[in-house]
Amino acid sequence: MLSFELRYLGExxxxxxxxxxxxSADHLKRLLTAAVRRDGRGDAEILDYELDVRDSAGELITTFAKMAA
Structure with a gap:
């Protein structure tokens, strides 16, 4: 299991x-998209979000953000 922090415009x-x-960029993209929808936002706003990904010890593995097409 990984821990995620969803951020909108840095908050x-x-x-x-x-x-x-x-x-896996595909896994992280699906998680980000679902989290944005649960936050009540549309796909058009996904570029304003990012995910901090942490391991079970709480260490930051990466920060994932969707790139503009």
């Missing part, structure tokens, strides 16, 4: 845990 929105491969 913490929520934290959650999920099973995911931190090296």
């Amino acid at each position: 913490l929105v929520r934290t959650f845990t999920a099973e995911a491969d931190p090296g």
Whole structure:
């Protein structure tokens, strides 16, 4: 299990845990998209969000953000 911090324009929105491969952009993109929708925002606003990904010890693994197409 990994811990995630969802941020909107740099501000913490929520934290959650999920099973995911931190090296898979596809896994992280799906998690980010679902988290944005749960926050009541649309896909058009996804570029304003990012996910901090932490291991079970709380160490930051990476920060994931969707790139503009």
